[in-house]
Amino acid sequence: MVNWTKILLNEWSYPMSSSSRYQWLSSLFVGVVALGAFTTTSAVRFVGNGENLVVFSWFGGVQQKTLEPGFHLITPLISKTELFDIKTQALTWKDQDPSAYDPRIISLSRDGQEVRMEITLQYRVIDAATTFTSLGKEYADYIAAITRSVVFLETAAFSAQDLYSTKRPILQVQIREKLAALLQERGILIQDLLIRDVGFSPDFVGAIEAKTIAENQLAQKDFEIEQARQDARSLVLQAQAEAGKLTAKANALKRNPQYLKVVKSQVLGNTLEVLVTK
Numbered sequence: 001m002v003n004w005t006k007i008l009l010n011e012w013s014y015p016m017s018s019s020s021r022y023q024w025l026s027s028l029f030v031g032v033v034a035l036g037a038f039t040t041t042s043a044v045r046f047v048g049n050g051e052n053l054v055v056f057s058w059f060g061g062v063q064q065k066t067l068e069p070g071f072h073l074i075t076p077l078i079s080k081t082e083l084f085d086i087k088t089q090a091l092t093w094k095d096q097d098p099s100a101y102d103p104r105i106i107s108l109s110r111d112g113q114e115v116r117m118e119i120t121l122q123y124r125v126i127d128a129a130t131t132f133t134s135l136g137k138e139y140a141d142y143i144a145a146i147t148r149s150v151v152f153l154e155t156a157a158f159s160a161q162d163l164y165s166t167k168r169p170i171l172q173v174q175i176r177e178k179l180a181a182l183l184q185e186r187g188i189l190i191q192d193l194l195i196r197d198v199g200f201s202p203d204f205v206g207a208i209e210a211k212t213i214a215e216n217q218l219a220q221k222d223f224e225i226e227q228a229r230q231d232a233r234s235l236v237l238q239a240q241a242e243a244g245k246l247t248a249k250a251n252a253l254k255r256n257p258q259y260l261k262v263v264k265s266q267v268l269g270n271t272l273e274v275l276v277t278k
Contacts, residue, residue, distance in 0.1 A: 044072070048069060052086050087124065090123075091144055092121075093119045108156060109159055111160055113159075116198070125187060134186050142186075
């Protein structure tokens with residue numbers, strides 16, 4: 001084992017001029033400072049699974065190629081690093097949920113109705129260097145702001161009635177596609193967007209329910225009227241059939257008076273002769 005104390009003492013006791021001793025002490029000081037800087041500013045970086053390391057150099061700026069999982073050496077003092085999570089992440093807007101990013105997003109429909117949406121956005125950083133350059137480490141706040149803006153814009157194209165009934169999935173797809181186009185250039189991939197629930201004002205819900213009840217009642221009345229018309233048509237057809245039979249018989253009597261005797265005999269049987277003779 002090297003005895004550095006003995007070596008230093010020997011060097012100090014060795015005859016040298018004042019200028020030489022000053023240079024020697026300066027070199028020693030610089031060496032100690034450099035060693036301390038190297039020790040305190042570690043040149044070794046470890047990147048875990050699902051992470052990327054962005055390296056920024058004071059001379060070259062942000063390196064486009066990020067460091068993948070494993071051990072890496074960087075140049076101390078002149079380099080700075082930022083660790084990025086590249087696994088799937090989620091932002092949720094939900095009322096009374098401490099883990100949510102914010103409460104429900106409130107926007108207005110085309111007809112001015114308040115629409116309160118519970119939304120979950122799933123995304124992943126696919127280009128950490130681009131994300132760091134354009135958004136920095138607080139990129140989640142930017143994603144949240146862009147999401148709210150797109151939700152406001154796309155919701156305004158639909159009526160509240162549409163979103164209450166059948167067109168909610170269309171709105172969901174449009175928001176997801178718009179966000180994907182805006183965030184891809186920032187190094188972020190949108191994996192999915194889910195509108196989990198949509199709430200409306202009590203007055204609007206009451207009006208919709210009343211309208212639905214009225215429409216159902218009207219549909220029932222229309223059905224009953226149509227049924228009555230069908231029954232009337234059946235009666236008319238039956239009457240027309242009976243009238244046709246009577247007309248046929250009358251015509252037959254006109255053409256053949258003897259036909260009446262046949263009918264009478266079928267109805268009265270043997271009593272016909274008695275009635276005739278009396």
